[in-house]
Amino acid sequence: MKRRLLLLIPLAIFAILAVFLYQGLSLNPSARDSALLAREFPAFQLSTLEDPDATVDESLLTGQVTLVNVWGEWCPTCKQEMPQLLELAERGVRLVGVDYKDTRAKGQAFLEEFGNPFEVNVFDPEGSLGFDLGVYGAPETFLVDAEGIIRYHHTGYITPEDVERTILPEVKKWRSE
Amino acid sequence: MAQRMIWARLAKVALLALSLLVAGAVTAAIEVRQFDDPVLQQRYDSLAASLRCPKCANQAIGDSDSPIAGDMRERVALLLEEGRSDREIQDYMIDRFGEYVLYNPRLTDRTWLLWGLPAALVVLGAVVIALIVRARRNASNRALSAEERQRLEALINRERTR
Structure with a gap:
């Protein structure tokens, strides 16, 4: 009888493995937490898209909860994302853009065509700020709290559902902290 | 006939080698x-x-x-x-x-399982094999019981008297 039970061990191992692997099926392999969560927004010193002579740094992001959106004229999903960003701005969220690996003329033309929800746009033609943020594609969005700490990270484009389901609740949560 | 097959096989090998070379050339296109x-x-x-x-x-x-x-x-x-x-x-x-x-x-407190599990499984396998080997050895070395000896003798005698 005891020996018989031993024969069930492989079946048990198989069942445990099957549960794990089945869970793996519904995971998104490209979804990873940003390495910068709960850390300070990286230091930078760059000009703005609007004005080559105006310099901004990380102090731009302290004082209130801010949504930092990394975009570029070359990025097709960024265009699809603009209506959602405009809605967020309309609903009182402070947005700062990072124009990533772009030219000034193209970036400005993009905002003229698709609207400008950003209070200010940091111009990052070399992608140096993007690199320090661990950005590996646009669009990416970071939520920065009033102390300048990164609290939430969204890879890829923000869908209309994401606005209601994740972005606005996160903004609300970190405003009340 | 056999010769033709050899040639066909050689051609296949050559083609594979060529495609590997080309693949190498493609990756080499990345700035080094x-x-x-x-x-x-x-x-x-x-x-x-x-x-x-x-x-x-x-x-x-x-x-x-x-x-x-x-x-x-x-x-x-x-x-x-x-x-x-x-x-x-x-x-x-x-x-x-x-x-x-x-x-x-x-190797961190989050990855020890990842690194440790294969080693643990190898050890576990060795233990299982050792147990099985020992059990088998004991089984074959065991002396026959009186009843078994009797049966064995009976069998041998039957063979002899035939």
Whole structure:
């Protein structure tokens, strides 16, 4: 009888493995937490898209909860994302853009065509700020709290559902902290 | 007939070799950083092969032509020239892109299971084999019981008297 039970061990191992692997099926392999969560927004010193002579740094992001959106004229999903960003701005969220690996003329033309929800746009033609943020594609969005700490990270484009389901609740949560 | 088959097989092998060569040439199209110092060159090559591109599905930054892989290679070269150690360069990338960039995850309290499980399974297998071998040996060495000896003798006698 005891020996018989031993024969069930492989079946048990198989069942445990099957549960794990089945869970793996519904995971998104490209979804990873940003390495910068709960850390300070990286230091930078760059000009703005609007004005080559105006310099901004990380102090731009302290004082209130801010949504930092990394975009570029070359990025097709960024265009699809603009209506959602405009809605967020309309609903009182402070947005700062990072124009990533772009030219000034193209970036400005993009905002003229698709609207400008950003209070200010940091111009990052070399992608140096993007690199320090661990950005590996646009669009990416970071939520920065009033102390300048990164609290939430969204890879890829923000869908209309994401606005209601994740972005606005996160903004609300970190405003009340 | 047999000769023809051999030729066909040779042609297949040659084709495979050719396609491998071409594949090599394609990956070589990625800009390769050259250092005057062979030690730096060797460290650069091994870092480029051991850091994973965050954008691509399972490619090292040295194998990928995605823009972020290019940026990372450039940064690795820059940091090497600044005199940073391999460990520092890995930390620099982890700081930005997370542990994901290491193809060889470090042994930490989060990864001990990953590293320990294969070794534990090998040990477990050895223990099971040892137990089985011992059980078998004991079984064959066991002396016969009185009843078994009687049966054996009866069988032998039956053979003899036949």
